[in-house]
Amino acid sequence: MGKGFFHVPKAVNEPVKTYAPGTPEREEVLLTYKELYNTKFDVPLYIGSEEIRTGKTASINPPHDHKHECGVYHLAEKKHVEQAIETALEARKKWAKLEWEQRAAVFLKAADLISGPYRQKMNAATMIGQSKTIFQAEIDSAAEICDFLRFNVEYMTELYNEQPNSSDGCWNRVEYRPLEGFVYAITPFNFTAIAGNLPSSAALMGNVAVWKPSDSQMLSAQVLMEVFKEAGVPDGVINMVMGDPEMITDTVLKSPDFAGIHYTGSTAVFKNIWAKIGNNIHTYKSYPRIVGETGGKDFIIAHPTSNPKQVATAITRGAFEFQGQKCSAASRVYLPKSLWPEIKDFLVEDVQSIKMGSPEDLTNFFTAVIHERSFDKLASYIDKAKKDDDAEIVVGGNYDKSVGYFVEPTVILAKDPHYTTMEEELFGPVVTIYVYEDDKWEETLHIVDNTSEYALTGAIFSGDRYEAAKATDILQNAAGNFYINDKPTGAVVGQQPFGGARGSGTNDKAGSKLNLMRWISPRLIKETFVPATDYKYPFMKE
Ligand code: NAD
Numbered sequence: 001m002g003k004g005f006f007h008v009p010k011a012v013n014e015p016v017k018t019y020a021p022g023t024p025e026r027e028e029v030l031l032t033y034k035e036l037y038n039t040k041f042d043v044p045l046y047i048g049s050e051e052i053r054t055g056k057t058a059s060i061n062p063p064h065d066h067k068h069e070c071g072v073y074h075l076a077e078k079k080h081v082e083q084a085i086e087t088a089l090e091a092r093k094k095w096a097k098l099e100w101e102q103r104a105a106v107f108l109k110a111a112d113l114i115s116g117p118y119r120q121k122m123n124a125a126t127m128i129g130q131s132k133t134i135f136q137a138e139i140d141s142a143a144e145i146c147d148f149l150r151f152n153v154e155y156m157t158e159l160y161n162e163q164p165n166s167s168d169g170c171w172n173r174v175e176y177r178p179l180e181g182f183v184y185a186i187t188p189f190n191f192t193a194i195a196g197n198l199p200s201s202a203a204l205m206g207n208v209a210v211w212k213p214s215d216s217q218m219l220s221a222q223v224l225m226e227v228f229k230e231a232g233v234p235d236g237v238i239n240m241v242m243g244d245p246e247m248i249t250d251t252v253l254k255s256p257d258f259a260g261i262h263y264t265g266s267t268a269v270f271k272n273i274w275a276k277i278g279n280n281i282h283t284y285k286s287y288p289r290i291v292g293e294t295g296g297k298d299f300i301i302a303h304p305t306s307n308p309k310q311v312a313t314a315i316t317r318g319a320f321e322f323q324g325q326k327c328s329a330a331s332r333v334y335l336p337k338s339l340w341p342e343i344k345d346f347l348v349e350d351v352q353s354i355k356m357g358s359p360e361d362l363t364n365f366f367t368a369v370i371h372e373r374s375f376d377k378l379a380s381y382i383d384k385a386k387k388d389d390d391a392e393i394v395v396g397g398n399y400d401k402s403v404g405y406f407v408e409p410t411v412i413l414a415k416d417p418h419y420t421t422m423e424e425e426l427f428g429p430v431v432t433i434y435v436y437e438d439d440k441w442e443e444t445l446h447i448v449d450n451t452s453e454y455a456l457t458g459a460i461f462s463g464d465r466y467e468a469a470k471a472t473d474i475l476q477n478a479a480g481n482f483y484i485n486d487k488p489t490g491a492v493v494g495q496q497p498f499g500g501a502r503g504s505g506t507n508d509k510a511g512s513k514l515n516l517m518r519w520i521s522p523r524l525i526k527e528t529f530v531p532a533t534d535y536k537y538p539f540m541k542e
Pocket of ligand 1: 188
């Protein structure tokens, strides 16, 4: 830092707008939606200052209206990935040396651009490309990404403030260097905020990034790049390439300068990447940082003392918002026999009232799932549940992909707590319920703990404090984000740092100081003012 100990503006959560009838934001987002819907996008690779159109393209179709084409995105070849790496390393020469307050200013500006002039473009692109309702878009592509950008700046300064003691005659300082090389960010389709955060959090700490967004998030990915450019992220600091994920990843992982991966997506993909990094370990100049937030099989368990209406509401919201495509979405639920009839009535009533359709109709709570692969997978599990003797469909169970990939919110009742849909991540609007005998509460808590390979989010409901404490203890390792009397979704940056362990990830807590620590390599500098001139110590005297 140059000439002052600068304080950054205090980070506060971006207010979430309501979009209620009559509000200006409602009108604005609908206008922007229409405009973008009728635009033909042509999304290039962003490498340094270049926008590269390779001519090899794939089409972009809204999941809720898949016959409509919103345009195309260009696919990288190996040489483009190599170019992105070289460009990033070249940009690193200046970026890694730039004072922290300059980097902070760039990303604070990005947040203000999203909060202001880009808000509805971000939201509309997310609504069209990822089929989010306006509220789900607003909490993601407006609020959460602003929070990531602003809180990370504050966390960076807190980290930089952590300095060692110095004894007489010397001064110890720690400087938080960026990693030596480049960071590879791979992002999922389901959160525009995650897509923006994974490359930018590393870049904020002085790193350069090669970013591979999901094929199913291309519209909002392009808007993010526009924002980064306008905010002043220098050319080459964040480079966006898309195409065959395996080819891109293999090319990146062969580079000796690969310094870390910032990944969010499914567990199997991450485990394979980890294995590839292991196989290439002798290639790298440094030990790469491996950060991955992955799948989940998130639970709700209710004690017999819990409130049935509250539990039913947590299931409806926790399992079905954004069509159950949140990594934190409740997908297995354990209810006591005594409360099941009442909870069932509330739940069926709620689910039957859910309106499904295009996100352009703001009265809809629910839209389409992301792509045909996901639709087919969900349909096959629903069909299986219809046939299996140890499962029954309580409500929902229909699907139709003639216009969009619509799957009804579906509740399955399983007789066996290890029924497939109690164990596997489906990533869609299907929740499975197991009803336990009231006197088997503790036994059921152990089943919750042992059922799944994942440990991302989980929620318990209890009106009894001792039982809440017992559940908190028994489920200590079952979730990285644990909720008492609340749904397991809706983590807010700066309030509920997010991430899970076991098969759910490295638990580096996106949107916290812990995450930023992975993108730095501290250097200790000890300076002695009057160096010794005699090698002998006093104890050596005769
Ligand atoms: P996905 O695994 O299909 O894709 C994630 C990313 O990996 C995409 O960019 C994709 O192109 C890329 N990819 C796919 N195959 C690859 C390969 N062979 N090599 C390298 N990269 C590859 O996941 P998705 O459908 O986009 O997202 C849903 C998944 O993400 C779910 O499992 C969900 O639980 C998880 N998720 C986890 C968190 C979390 O914080 N734990 C947050 C969001 C999503």
